[in-house]
Amino acid sequence: MSFLSNYLVTIIQQRLHNHFGPLNWWPADSPFEVIVGAILTQNTAWTNVEQAIHNLKQADVLSPEKLAKLPVNQLEELIRPSGFFRQKAARLQNLAIHLTEEWQNNLDDFCSGPLVAARQRLLALSGIGPETADSILLYAAGRPSFVVDAYTRRIFKRVGLLKGQESYDEIRQMFMQNLPEEVQLYNEYHAQIVQLAKTCCRKVKTFCSDCPLKGVCHHANPSI
DNA sequence: GTCCAGGGGA
DNA sequence: TCCCCTGGAC
Structure with a gap:
């Protein structure tokens, strides 16, 4: 990996941390709530997910055992605000049944072992792709697996570090090979990326003049 | 009222 | 490539 990638990946994290603190x-009361949130937030704004999780708490069903038993049409109604509610209800229930039947609801065991193996175990489940798997590993299990999302792609394409055709795993590797393997660093970096994407580095209406990456990013100043 | 943002599967 | 869906912005 080039010196430039290493420098940019590192300095951008520092800039974002200095800017946002x-x-x-992840905002959740338990690791299982993180897992549920990771599935509900697929292709969905977090505000919609909050309502769905609120509903699950109100109905007192936010545990693998209860989600496994809940009639799926009831689950669909509870999570409806998060969108794509039919597929997400099936995904949640499938995961809850898997955890209950195969892992005795022991999330530590489920996410333990070599990182590659734990990640494969997650990816084997229906409705868990790379971003959801890495979110669960990082934010529910506290394991050093960098999360890549649409915001990461957008920001680092604008910065000039990505062309736009890179695969999920290539981008994940770019971060992991250029950063020390620290859970807290991965945790904060992804959160900072999301924060930047929601404030300055939005999809269409950008606020480059307010951006903490001014001077580093091609988008704000194509002459760099 | 229309549009927009946003992961995973087939 | 297309389908799955909502709340919020405009």
């Missing part, structure tokens, strides 16, 4: 993700 520590963000202390």
Whole structure:
């Protein structure tokens, strides 16, 4: 990996941290709630997910045992605000049944072992792709697996570090090969990326003049 | 009222 | 490539 990638990946994290301060993700009361949130937030704004999780708490079904037993049409109604509610209800229930039947609801065991193996175990489940798997590993299990999302792609393409055709795993490797393997660093970095994407580095209406990456990013100043 | 943002599967 | 869906912005 080039010196330039290493320099940019590192300095961007520092800039974002200085600008936003520590963000202390993931906002949840338990590891299982993180897992549920990771599935519900697929292709969905977090505000919609909050309502769905609120509904699950109100109904007192936010545990693998209860989600496994809940009639799926009831689950669909509870999570409806998060969108794509039919597929997400099936995904959640499938995961809850898997955890209950194969892992005795022991999330530590489920996410333990070599990182590659734990990641494969997650990816084998229906409805868990790379981003959801890495979110669960990082934010529910506290394991050093960098999360890549649409925001990461957008920001680092604008910065000039990505062309746009890279695969998920290539981008993940770019971060992991250029950063020390620290859970807290991965945790904060992804949170900072999301924060930047929601404030300055939005999809269409950008606010480059307010951006903490001014001077580093091609988008704000194509002459760099 | 229309549009927009946003992962995974087939 | 297309389908799955919502709340919020405009």
